[in-house]
Amino acid sequence: MTEDINYEKWYNFIKNVYNKNNINPNTILEMACGTGNLTKHFAEDNYNMTCFDLSEDMLSIAYKKLRKYKNVSIRHMDMRNFKFNKKFDSIISICDSINYIIDKEDLKKVFLNVYNHLQNDGIFIFDINSYYKLSKVIGDNTFVYDKDDVFYIWENTFEDNIANFYLTFFVNGDGMYKRFDEFHQERAYQEKEIKELLKEIGFTKILVYDGLSQELPNDQSTRLNFLVIK
Template identity: 40%
Template sequence: MNCYKRFAHIYDDLINEDIDYGTWCLKILNLCQILNVKKQDYLDLACGTGNMTEKIAPHFQNSWAVDLSNEMLSEADEKLRNKRLKINLICEDISKLKLNRQFDLITCCLDSTNYLLEEKSLENYFRGVFNHLNSNGIFIFDINSYYKITSILSNNTYTYDDEKITYIWENYLEDEIVDMYLTFFIKCKDVYRRFDEHHRERAYKCKTIEYALKNCGLNIIGKFDNYQDKNVTDTSERIVYVVNKHTK
């Protein structure tokens, strides 16, 4: 699968129009305050270009960020350095975490969990989080809902066009996995340069996510609709989970 390579260089130009990272950050930090989370060590999983890392890291003494794409980490490194933030950036698969330390807050935002296509990988990911989470720490992550992937993304085509970037986004859904084929045309002086990316996400039902969390020793303490104080419904598109280690 070819994803988050050349796309990394234009990622922020596209995503910042749709995602309110400031609101997400405020919700996460508010949850930390309510739950008395110690603001010592923070870990951002699938950090991408570091948008969430940039906003949350200043509130913690030490911060780490993990992503599988070297290209995304390169963008994150430049951004965080420009903000004079000292972050430990690590290229690693989130389903194979081996950082040899524990954290007070772990986040994994913007449906990165859906990129884990096998339930075994999902459980390995949750076990890794369990092993890296302090006893009083919390893990906050979100997923594209089953409804969004199967009813909205599904077998649809989307287009985008402005003065600098044009793309065609074609989706094909089969066996609860959506294959997303993106063709980009980027304006460089008077010439448009093309590149292609292929992304895959799995539609997980809540019961599958919640069974895996429980099986890995993680306890759900909060569940929200898109980082808002709203209950999840059958038509929620982004579901946010707040979990901690299960206490006997």
């Protein structure tokens, strides 16, 4: 399901942000690293990476992918209460992981944790699925995919700012299709809401872009990228 995500493009976007803001981070913390696809790009460029995720299944894949890199440390942690005895030059999180924080007070905890683990003049980079995307593009719609040996149905509802994702997979193995189901939720946040929370924590310089561009977002932007400097 993530084959359409261009991790190299994400990597180049983040590197460009560093360069434009005259930031040369030595230590980077990646929240919700998943299977380590983005982490690998930074590891290969000799950055000192610390990454964590809540999913043990994803981390097991990340361990296999990243174990050869001496400059990568992998942890099993939650964005809402992670704790390290050091601060980082940059903290990053991609692929709308922030939307998975359903409770607004929990999101405040995430941002406070980030603030406390970020060096002065450090940069926090993250993205969200926009309110428009979750409410109008994905919400109350059904999508069907048929790719190679995987067929799945993605049904969605949107209510009270929450997008509910109901996924049914049929995966071909040895000529037999096996069915399994997943349920996910994302909260649709307005750009203003995110900015208010960040300012409440203490962040002052907050920039927002339309996706992986240098353009300002508009009413139909589907992804918002936040660049936050402490």
